Structure formats: C-alpha cells, structure tokens
C-alpha cells in the first residue's frame with residue numbers, strides 16, 4: 001500500500017467528519033479542553049506545593065551541632081568524622097567561630113553588633129558548629145539525642161529551625177491537590193471520552209454507506225478505522241492546544257520574574273503542554289476506537 | 299417483478315454460452331450448510347452444491363427462501379451454523395478476519411439497491427473501490443475508464459448517480475465491482491429495481507462478465523430472465539435446495555404457473 005495517497009484519503013475523511021458533524025465535534029472539543037485544563041492546573045498546583053515542601057525539608061534536614069568554646073580543633077575534626085560516618089548523615093562540615101560570625105553578619109545583618117562586642121573585649125560570642133546534612137528529616141531527633149551527651153558540645157539543644165507543623169500540612173495539601181486533580185480529571189475525562197465516542201459514532205453513522213462499501217470491496221479494518229482515529233486525535237490535540245493556551249495565558253498573567261504563576265518555570269510549562277497534547281491525542285484516539293468498534297462488528 | 303409483456307429480446311441476443319470448467323476443482327462448495335440467524339430463523343437447511351469455475355448460476359425461489367443468505371455466506375458477511383462453505387478451496391469458517399479483505403477483493407458484488415455514494419460522481423464511485431483498497435495504485439483513471447467502458451458508461455464519468463436511470467446506476471455498481479478483476483461475481487437481485495429492458499441489459503452484462511472468465515452467481519425472482527437464459531438453476535424453497543438443473547427454468551417443467 002502506498003502511504004501518501006492512503007494518508008491523503010485518511011486526512012481528508014477525518015477533516016470532513018469534523019466539519020460535517022461540527023456540533024458534536026465542538027462538544028468533544030469543549031469537554032476534552034476542560035479535562036486537560038483540570039489536569040494541567042492540577043499539575044501546576046502540585047508542583048508549587050511540592051516546591052514548598054522541598055524547601056521545608058531541606059531546611060529541616062540541616063542540623064547545626066554547636067560546640068563548646070574550649071575544645072581543640074583536632075577533637076572537633078574527630079567529632080566531625082565520627083558524625084559523618086553515621087548512616088543517616090549525608091555530609092558533615094565544620095564551621096568555625098569566624099565563619100559563624102561572617103554568616104551571621106551577612107544573612108542576619110548582625111555585623112554591627114558583633115563588631116561592637118569584639119572591639120569592646122567581649123570576643124566572638126558565636127559557637128563553632130558541625131553542620132550535618134541528614135538524609136532524612138526523621139533522623140533529626142536520633143542524632144540530636146546522640147550528640148547531646150557529649151561534653152565537647154555547647155550545652156543546650158541542638159535544634160534546627162525545623163517547623164514541625166509545616167511539613168505535614170504541606171504534604172496534606174499536596175495529597176488534596178493530587179486527589180482533587182485526579183478526581184476532576186477522571187470525571188471530566190470520562191465525560192470527554194463518552195462525548196468523543198458519540199462524536200465518532202455519529203461520524204461513522206453518517207458514513208455508514210461508505211463503510212459498508214469499503215468492507216464490501218475489501219478495505220482492511222485498519223483502513224476503515226484510521227480516518228476516525230485521526231478525527232479523534234485531531235479533536236484531542238486541538239483541545240490540548242486550547243487548554244495549554246489558557247493555562248499559559250493565566251500563568252503569564254499571574255507570573256512574575258522569570259517564571260509563571262505558582263513559580264512554574266518555562267521548562268515545566270513546556271513539559272505540561274507536551275503532556276496535555278499527548279493526553280489529548282490518547283483520549284481522542286481511544287474514544288475513536290471505541291466509537292468505531294460497532295461499525296466494524298460485521 | 300411481474301411477468302412483463304414488453305418484448306423480450308430474442309434468444310440470439312443472449313451472449314454466447316461459456317463452458318463451465320467441470321474438470322477443474324470447484325470454485326464454490328456448499329457442504330450440508332445450514333444457517334440459523336441469532337433470532338432463531340432457520341434461513342437455509344442442509345444445502346449442498348458445487349460450482350465449477352466459469353459457471354453461471356441462477357439461485358431462484360420465493361421471498362424468504364434463503365437466496366440472499368447464500369450470497370451473504372459466500373461473502374462471509376454471515377458464517378454457516380452447520381456444514382462448510384468453501385471458496386477456492388478455503389473454508390470460510392476458518393478464514394481469519396484479517397484475511398477477509400483478500401476474499402472480498404476476489405469477488406465482485408452487486409445488490410438490488412446499487413449502493414452507490416450519492417455525493418460522488420460515476421467515476422469517483424468506481425475509483426473509490428481502488429482508493430480504499432489499493433491507494434496509490436497507478437493508472438487509476440485508466441482502470442476506472444476501462445471498467446466503465448465494459449458496462450457502456452464511458453461517457454458518464456462526471457455524472458452523479460441521481461442523474462442516472464436505475465439500469466445505469468446498476469451498471470456503475472457493476473463497474474465498481476469489476477475494478478479488482480474478480481474471479482467470482484455475485485449479484486443479489488440485480489434486476490429487482492429495474493424495468494424489464496434495463497434488467498435484461500444487466501443480465502446481458504453479467505453473461506458477458508461470465509464469458510470473460512468469471513464465475514457468476516445471481517440470486518433472482520426474475521422468471522423471464524431465467525427461462526430465457528437456460529443456464530444452471532438452483533431452486534430454493536423454505537431454506538432447502540429443491541432443484542439443481544444444468545439448463546434449468548424458473549419453475550420445474552410442468553409445475554403450475556403461479
């Protein structure tokens with residue numbers, strides 16, 4: 001079979017189907033667009049929440065172990081090594097008093113106060129510390145208990161600025177967004193699928209004479225199917241483009257700086273659009289396959 | 299169709315007799331075939347016959363006798379409930395669905411209602427059969443022209459079916475059925491919607507197609523045609539085959555005229 005004229009035939013029939021049955025085709029377009037809009041928006045929201053969670057987790061998983069002022073550099077290094085070999089620790093780094101002071105003046109703006117203290121003979125009040133990057137925030141408590149018995153350490157708790165409430169709450173939101181998105185997409189998607197199926201079934205009904213003749217003169221099942229599958233695919237892809245357009249429009253309108261609304265970057269936006277196009281094509285062709293099945297039954 | 303008083307063409311006009319090839323293996327075999335439709339209607343019962351290549355066969359019988367069912371079994375639109383239907387030695391019950399197109403391309407099929415596409419011209423209707431089975435086949439125009447020449451419609455290429463007489467429409471359908479050069483030509487009541495002259499023209503055409511080497515099976519009510527042609531007759535009654543005669547007539551010799 002020569003592919004070029006076959007393709008021409010398939011494309012022409014598919015486009016004719018859409019134009020001739022534009023009422024139902026428009027309904028398919030609308031519902032598939034809604035489905036994909038829901039899916040795209042859900043992905044964006046989950047992404048934004050996930051970013052918040054990641055930030056929280058990365059902050060929480062840094063544990064500063066403060067050291068007593070009197071310990072020697074060697075014993076500090078020793079402690080660092082032993083902590084670094086703990087299975088729950090990803091990396092450990094030593095921060096001496098000067099580095100702590102520099103850090104405090106740059107990030108906390110305490111430069112002036114520290115300067116006054118040092119020049120007035122008070123010295124640097126900030127303790128040296130070992131900064132531990134934990135593999136998992138769940139290990140924070142265990143490590144904390146373990147090091148707090150050592151006499152090398154600065155007395156007191158070695159807490160992080162970990163906010164216990166935030167992480168579960170964000171996780172909760174993510175779950176809700178994922179669940180809500182999934183339910184929305186499932187419900188609207190089912191409706192979209194049914195409407196695409198009806199749309200293709202209508203097109204097949206309008207063409208029942210042609211289909212009958214095609215089968216009679218020996219056209220293959222796939223040759224009969226292809227125009228209808230392409231019809232569904234075209235409707236799906238157009239819907240995806242519409243949905244992407246709306247999402248991008250909203251994203252740009254509410255975005256700032258280099259990113260779209262919810263902090264979605266260009267890369268993710270492109271990925272979401274591609275995903276929607278793929279989803280639209282799959283939804284469309286699947287609906288078509290179901291819609292055309294009955295016409296090929298005999 | 300009623301028995302017409304219009305002048306029937308003289309016997310001499312019937313195309314030259316083609317000798318069926320009885321020494322060759324049969325091209326069509328019905329072996330104790332029964333067909334019961336899903337609703338329980340027993341359309342044909344225990345029907346057996348063989349058709350040699352290049353035979354010309356009329357299938358006759360009253361309405362509901364099972365003529366169309368025989369055609370539908372041959373094109374594998376239906377499958378036998380019992381027995382075997384063989385075409386060129388292939389048992390159609392065992393034919394895979396994906397090989398169905400190959401079977402159909404061996405066959406030319408026409409019906410009482412022509413089944414032309416009204417929004418396509420004569421030439422496009424004929425070309426359609428090629429476009430949907432063998433797109434990109436070269437010399438499409440020539441093939442279409444040739445088929446329309448055989449049926450005598452080479453000057454109606456750009457006419458639409460609705461602008462043609464019934465007989466001409468059936469000729470277009472025959473031309474479409476011819477483009478694959480079928481070895482088997484099946485016609486279910488091809489003259490059913492036509493006046494006697496037009497119907498006779500169609501039968502002439504089928505005889506000519508037979509003469510060119512195709513096996514022809516024509517289901518018909520048309521007594522005049524059957525009696526004039528003196529070809530093989532399979533007579534059906536209530537789903538059973540009651541008569542198989544080589545140079546038969548519509549009614550059995552001496553049977554009461556209905």
Ligand SMILES: Nc1ncnc2c1ncn2[C@@H]1O[C@H](COP(=O)(O)OP(=O)(O)OP(=O)(O)O)[C@@H](O)[C@H]1O
Pocket residue numbers: 335336337339340341342359360361362363364365366367368
């Ligand atoms: N698709 C079907 N489903 C159920 N019963 C059917 C079907 N097609 C035919 N029949 C029945 O099978 C029997 C034979 O029908 P068939 O169409 O073969 O007759 P026929 O000889 O072609 O009649 P006609 O001259 O009216 O065309 C009839 O009793 C008919 O009612």
Ligand SMILES: [Mg+2]
Pocket residue numbers: 365366367486487
């Ligand atoms: Mg019939």
